[in-house]
Amino acid sequence: MPGGNAHTHETSDYAASRMSLGPRPTFHARAVFLSDIHLGSRDCHADLLLEFLRSVRADELILIGDIVDIWSLQRSFYWTQAHTDVLRALLARSRDGTRVIYVPGNHDASFRDLCPASFGELHIRRDYVHQTAAGLRLLVTHGDEFDAAVQCNRWLASLGSGLYDVALALNRALNGLRRMRGRGYWSLAGFLKSRIGNAVEYVRRFETAAAEAARTRGLDGIVCGHIHRPRLTQHDGILYCNDGDWVDSCSAIVEQTDGSLELWQWADASQPASISRPLSGLARAA
Numbered sequence: 001m002p003g004g005n006a007h008t009h010e011t012s013d014y015a016a017s018r019m020s021l022g023p024r025p026t027f028h029a030r031a032v033f034l035s036d037i038h039l040g041s042r043d044c045h046a047d048l049l050l051e052f053l054r055s056v057r058a059d060e061l062i063l064i065g066d067i068v069d070i071w072s073l074q075r076s077f078y079w080t081q082a083h084t085d086v087l088r089a090l091l092a093r094s095r096d097g098t099r100v101i102y103v104p105g106n107h108d109a110s111f112r113d114l115c116p117a118s119f120g121e122l123h124i125r126r127d128y129v130h131q132t133a134a135g136l137r138l139l140v141t142h143g144d145e146f147d148a149a150v151q152c153n154r155w156l157a158s159l160g161s162g163l164y165d166v167a168l169a170l171n172r173a174l175n176g177l178r179r180m181r182g183r184g185y186w187s188l189a190g191f192l193k194s195r196i197g198n199a200v201e202y203v204r205r206f207e208t209a210a211a212e213a214a215r216t217r218g219l220d221g222i223v224c225g226h227i228h229r230p231r232l233t234q235h236d237g238i239l240y241c242n243d244g245d246w247v248d249s250c251s252a253i254v255e256q257t258d259g260s261l262e263l264w265q266w267a268d269a270s271q272p273a274s275i276s277r278p279l280s281g282l283a284r285a286a
């Protein structure tokens, strides 16, 4: 494994090479959903997230858990200036007119004890209902509450999480090589996840359980994170949005001012210099 400084250095160089291609215009969104940032973990792409935060303004910034990885910090302490900068950038938004909603996840579950609480325009909630400009009402929750619905085999699940850590370590090494050869970020973990049968079944069960939770509450859809699998789709008429993560896919769900929802992937291997790319869009009249 690379040392902490080496990793930070590489990430900074990569961000700098992208920034040198010219300033990006600031994009205005109605809402931005982010989760699974995992500050305090060496896999967090804090530099890429800072780039993203500098490029997007939103009326509402919705943080859906695992923002600070307290589990990882307890195992081994890892923190860089970029991690502090991300926290500062998120808190700064709550002071400059952005309504910030923070729904804690399982890796930052200690903050659940605070729910509900408000500090100016920073609101900490156990869950939340967001209404889009198109009138859709979406349940916002981290998603670890659906673990029970998908874990038919605990042994396989814990093996899966061990393998996932190995894939992330390989991912770091691979992207170090790609940077040396002038190539953009590419997600090995994402590639593997999309091709392993058991993972596909796991994701399907998770999505079904999540969509069902929204349906039970009489809502139009759900925005969640937790499984690090960015996706924007429908399950039997219920909208399922997963904003992915910032340890692997570097993705966000973005609501445009007209109410359409998009999944953005910030680091794009084929177009490393591009402004984030809408993968797919979906809008439905209320």
Ligand SMILES: [Mn+2]
Residues within 6 Å of the ligand: 065, 066, 105, 106, 107, 142, 144, 226, 227
């Ligand atoms: Mn989680």
